[in-house]
Amino acid sequence: MNELRGALIGCGFFARNQMNAWRDLPGVRIVALCDRDAGRLQAMGEDFGVPARFTDAEAMLRETRPDFVDIATTAPSHRALVELAASLGIPAICQKPFAPTMADARAMVAACERAGVPLMVHENFRWQSPIRRLRAVLDEGTIGTPFFGRVSFRSAFDVYSGQPYLAEGERFIVEDLGIHALDIARFLFGDATAITTRMARVNPLIRGEDVATMLLDHAAGLHSVVDCSYATRLEEELFPQTLVEIDGALGSIRLGPGYRLSVTDAAGTRHEDLSPPLLAWASRPWHNIQESVLLIQRHWLETLRDGREPDTSGRDNLQTLALVEAAYQGARTGLPVALADV
Ligand SMILES: NC(=O)c1ccc[n+]([C@@H]2O[C@H](COP(=O)([O-])OP(=O)(O)OC[C@H]3O[C@@H](n4cnc5c(N)ncnc54)[C@H](O)[C@@H]3O)[C@@H](O)[C@H]2O)c1
Structure with missing residues (x-):
């Protein structure tokens, strides 16, 4: 197995997880780093032993010709950056949110398709091991046809100190966090045809909305509620756990606090502890997310080697991003928005 050579652009807050995961995965090595900020570039280069460092992405990609770039x-x-990678024939992973507009997202997908290069969005929440297990239990079919779903993320965790830009944008929770919950809803219940949204800003110190409740109609016939909040003080802070409820004609599934799964069907109720492992470089409470980074990056390597489209490809992510766009449109009018109109 030839070792794949990767290059990373952006040595900020979250990229450290990506670098740690690349280091854990066999058959891949990050050979070059890029950041416009020389201090961050140097720190990451030293911490991960990568001597090839660039402040210009094009110079890095032209000089090092990696097998893929992690943006x-x-x-x-x-x-x-994605169009640059496509123009050089370099497969690309791109962090979420994929793009600020649907036009940008469609242009990136088109550029990579024209160039014949794979494009994956780092949409890692559906790669959390508890969420994968939930999907496997749903596929077993013992709860019958699902008619209701809920994907819920409610917390008062201070995300602003690690990511100060989150407090500054006109859009906040749906674009940053709701996007993951919407993607989980798609992963579990299939694509949506329409969305109805309510939003609020509770924290007066931030610019965007920190609370959103969304009702999705799914093509498969069920509906789901996706709700998220960074203004919810709970007895037990659950960050960054996503709670899920699924009701079917013959039973129900719950992913509750503490990664506790309960499945009720004709055989009664059974429980599983879906606590994710604490990887050597991980730290609580982020370990759930950190494991999902490892799992999505492993998926990328497998799809790159096999010539398969990644599950969370750029093309797939257009559907998740369209839900985000539709949520903001619908929150302004109060009316449902058909996904076909986005
Ligand atoms: N998937 C997840 O679970 C998760 C969690 C946190 C953040 N994120 C996402 O990761 C992305 C990065 O977030 P962050 O908090 O690490 O941001 P950050 O601001 O800490 O880091 C981004 C870095 O990119 C550099 N940069 C920006 N444009 C560049 C360019 N053209 N060339 C070279 N360097 C450039 C900046 O100098 C900065 O160091 C965001 O889109 C965020 O939504 C994802």
Whole structure:
């Protein structure tokens, strides 16, 4: 198995998880790093032993010709960087949110399709091991046809100190966090045809919304509620756990606090502890997310080697991003938005 050579753009807050996961995975090595910020670039290069460092992404990709590029920057930079990778024939992973607009997202997908290069969005929440287990239990079919779903993320965790830009944007929780919950809803219940949204800003110190409740109609015939909040003080802070409820004609599934799964069907109720492992470089409470980073990056390597489209490809992510766009449109009018109109 030839070792794959990767390059990383963006040496910020979250990229450290990506670098740790690349280091854990066999058959891959990050050979070059890029960041416009020389201090962050140097720190990451030293911490992970990568001597090839660039402040210009094009110079890095032209000089090092990696087998893929991992783009870990924030959304406004994604289109230029993905189009650059496509123009050089380099497969790309792009962090979420994929793009600030649907037009940018569609342009990136088109550029990579024209160039024949794979494109995956780092949409890692559906790669959390508890969520994968939930999907497997759903597929067993013992709860019958699902008619209701709920994907819920409610917390008062201070996300602003690690990611100060979250407090500054006109859009916040749906674009940053709701996007993951919406993707989980798609993963579990299939694509949506319409969405109805309510939003609120509770924290007066931030610019965007920190609370959102969304009702999704799914093509498969069921409906689901996706709700998220960074203004919810609970007896037990659950960050970054996503709770899930699924009701079917013959039973129900719950992913509750503490990664506790309960499945009720004709055989009665059974429980499983779905606590994710604490990887050597991980730290609580982020370990659930950190494991999902490892799992999505392993998926990328497998699909790159096998010539398969990643589950969370750019093309797939257009559907998740369309839900985000539709949520903001619908929150302004109060009316349902058909996904076909986004
Ligand atoms: N998937 C997840 O679970 C998860 C969690 C946190 C953050 N994120 C996402 O990761 C992305 C990065 O977030 P972050 O908090 O690490 O941001 P950050 O601001 O800490 O880091 C981004 C880095 O990219 C660099 N950069 C930006 N444009 C560049 C360019 N054109 N060339 C070179 N360097 C450039 C910046 O200098 C900065 O160091 C965001 O889109 C965020 O939503 C994902």
